[in-house]
Structure formats: C-alpha cells, structure tokens
Amino acid sequence: MNRTALSPKEMAEAIGVSESSLKRWADGGLIRVARTAGGHRRISLPEAVRFVREQGIPIVRPELLGLPEVSSLQLELQRAGSETDRLYDFLTTGRSKEARGVVTSAYLRGTSAAQLADDIIAPAMARVGDLWRHDPAGIFVEHRATDIMIQAVNQLRLLIEPPANAPEAVGGAPAGDPYVLPSLLVATVLTAEGYHAVNLGANCPTDSLLQAAQQHKARLAWISISGVTLEPFLARDMVDFSGKLAAMGTRLIIGGRTRPVLPAGSDRHIQTGVTMAELAAFARGLLAADDARQQAS
Numbered sequence: 001m002n003r004t005a006l007s008p009k010e011m012a013e014a015i016g017v018s019e020s021s022l023k024r025w026a027d028g029g030l031i032r033v034a035r036t037a038g039g040h041r042r043i044s045l046p047e048a049v050r051f052v053r054e055q056g057i058p059i060v061r062p063e064l065l066g067l068p069e070v071s072s073l074q075l076e077l078q079r080a081g082s083e084t085d086r087l088y089d090f091l092t093t094g095r096s097k098e099a100r101g102v103v104t105s106a107y108l109r110g111t112s113a114a115q116l117a118d119d120i121i122a123p124a125m126a127r128v129g130d131l132w133r134h135d136p137a138g139i140f141v142e143h144r145a146t147d148i149m150i151q152a153v154n155q156l157r158l159l160i161e162p163p164a165n166a167p168e169a170v171g172g173a174p175a176g177d178p179y180v181l182p183s184l185l186v187a188t189v190l191t192a193e194g195y196h197a198v199n200l201g202a203n204c205p206t207d208s209l210l211q212a213a214q215q216h217k218a219r220l221a222w223i224s225i226s227g228v229t230l231e232p233f234l235a236r237d238m239v240d241f242s243g244k245l246a247a248m249g250t251r252l253i254i255g256g257r258t259r260p261v262l263p264a265g266s267d268r269h270i271q272t273g274v275t276m277a278e279l280a281a282f283a284r285g286l287l288a289a290d291d292a293r294q295q296a297s
C-alpha cells in the first residue's frame with residue numbers, strides 16, 4: 001500500500017491516540033493539515049513522519065502509514081546486534097523489505113538522515129565490499145545489496161518533504177564514477193536539511209551539472225566522488241567549474257570516499273567534506289547565513 005495522505009482517524013490509529021486529540025493538535029497548528037474539496041482534514045505522509053519524529057511518538061500501527069516493513073521488523077528488533085549488523089545481515093541475505101525496515105524505523109525514531117548514512121548504511125556497505133575477498137558469491141551479493149540499499153534510500157526520501165520555498169541543490173558523481181548510493185544519500189540528507197535536491201546520479205559530466213545548476217538556480221551544488229582518482233579530475237575541471245558556479249551564487253561542496261585534495265589556492269569557492277554530518281552542517285550553515293542576510297536587508 002502506498003500512502004500519500006492520511007485522515008486524522010488513520011493517523012490517530014497509527015500512533016495510538018484518540019481522533020479528537022489528533023484533531024486538536026491539527027487545529028492548534030502542531031500538525032499541518034490540508035483540506036479536501038469537501039472540507040475534510042488530510043495529513044501528508046511526510047508531515048505525519050515529521051510530527052512523529054519531532055514528538056518522539058512511537059508508531060503502533062505502521063501499516064496504516066503504508067510502512068508495513070516497519071511492523072515486520074518488530075520481531076527482528078528483539079535480536080541482539082546493532083542496526084549496522086542487522087542491516088548487513090539483511091543486505092547479504094537479500095531481504096529487501098527488512099533492510100527497508102531498518103532504515104525507515106531508525107529515521108522514524110529520530111536518527112537523522114546524515115547519521116543513517118554515516119553510522120549505519122556506509123559501515124554496512126563497507127562490510128559487504130569485503131565479502132568478495134573470501135566468498136566467490138561476494139560480487140553478486142554486493143550488486144544485490146546495492147540495489148536493496150537504493151530502494152531503501154529512495155523510500156526514505158519520499159518520507160521527507162522540504163518546505164515549498166526551499167532553495168535548490170543539484171549534484172551527482174563525476175564522469176567515470178559509477179557509484180549510485182553516495183550521491184543519492186547526499187540528495188536525501190539535503191532534502192532533510194530543507195533543500196529541493198536534484199540528484200543527477202552516477203557518471204555525470206561537469207558541463208551537465210553546470211547546466212542543471214543554472215536551470216535550477218541552485219544555491220548549492222555537490223559532487224560525490226567514490227570511484228575516480230581526484231587529482232586529474234580536479235586539476236582540469238574543478239577550479240573552473242567552482243568559479244562558474246560562484247559567479248551564479250551557487251556554493252560547491254565536494255566529498256566522498258575518495259578524499260578531496262584541492263590544488264593549492266583553489267579552495268576559495270570549494271567546500272570539501274568527508275562525512276554526511278559535515279555536509280549537513282555546511283548546508284544548514286548556508287541556510288542560516290542566507291536567513292541572517294535577508295533579515296539584515
């Protein structure tokens with residue numbers, strides 16, 4: 001079941017409170033509601049998720065939110081082991097629904113998108129990446145795990161809604177870089193930080209990224225680098241690219257598994273980072289600075 005909006009009754013049942021409490025919260029502005037043509041209140045799924053996370057309310061019937069994989073996880077949660085261990089088990093045994101459940105329920109319990117990426121998903125995928133060394137099936141398991149992880153992160157992305165007036169962010173992985181997940185995670189983290197994120201994905205030429213940044217009037221651009229050597233890429237492209245972006249008011253952040261090392265003197269317009277926590281902090285700082293500037297003018 002794919003839900004996009006809930007009635008107050010459905011949301012009340014999902015979190016185990018009375019419908020009248022729910023309507024009171026809605027009327028008091030704690031939960032944003034839309035009205036149907038007939039005047040009935042409707043709560044969007046991302047808004048329901050935001051409310052549950054902010055208030056720390058446990059979900060008793062996640063299937064009513066269209067998230068049955070969260071319920072199917074209840075028993076699994078009682079097993080020993082960290083979330084990374086559980087995710088690794090599900091990824092390596094091809095249990096897609098359960099892997100989605102780990103990601104979604106961690107987010108619903110208040111784990112940030114950046115923490116999920118840095119502390120749960122990246123370490124689980126790093127362990128998957130070691131399998132081929134001692135298991136001939138390791139390569140197919142790695143490909144399957146990547147696909148499962150992409151599904152889980154895409155589902156997470158649909159649960160998060162930036163404000164209508166959110167600034168745009170555009171990015172991807174550079175030409176020759178086949179890695180899909182890191183850029184997808186950047187887009188998810190930026191959405192959670194209040195940006196409209198446009199993910200151009202793996203293997204994206206810098207010129208196309210520049211065009212997209214222009215068309216979207218992006219405030220922020222990202223490049224996630226995992227698979228190519230950075231030196232020639234940066235030396236040829238990056239300094240020029242970041243200058244063009246800066247001229248249109250777009251800030252650039254570069255990061256990823258391949259640690260960014262910038263040529264001397266080129267770092268004026270380029271922010272570098274290694275973790276999603278750093279990305280989130282940079283994105284938040286940019287919004288705060290823009291707000292402060294607007295208030296001062």
Ligand code: B12
Pocket residue numbers: 117118119121122125126127128129130142146176177178179180181182183185186222223224225226227228253254255256257258272273274275276278279
């Ligand atoms: C899946 C995978 C692949 C898949 C990718 C599929 C796809 N379409 O996405 C495929 C099959 C293509 C692949 C190919 C190869 N792979 Co590979 N791969 C992996 C694996 C298992 C997971 C990668 C992943 O998605 N991780 C999840 C992400 C979220 O984690 P992350 O990249 O670390 O990202 C974090 C940070 O970097 C940061 N971050 C990311 N982006 C950004 C952006 C910004 C702005 C900021 C601030 C931060 C940031 O935040 C993230 C969360 O913490 C890794 C293992 C690993 N340790 O990562 C190996 C791994 C990277 N691969 C490896 C190798 C050897 C290869 C191949 C050479 C294999 C081969 N012989 O062909 C090729 C090379 C391809 C290339 N052209 O570069 C090695 C690299 C070893 C090394 N010394 O560099 C690893 C480490 C596996 C291993 N242990 O041996 N791979």
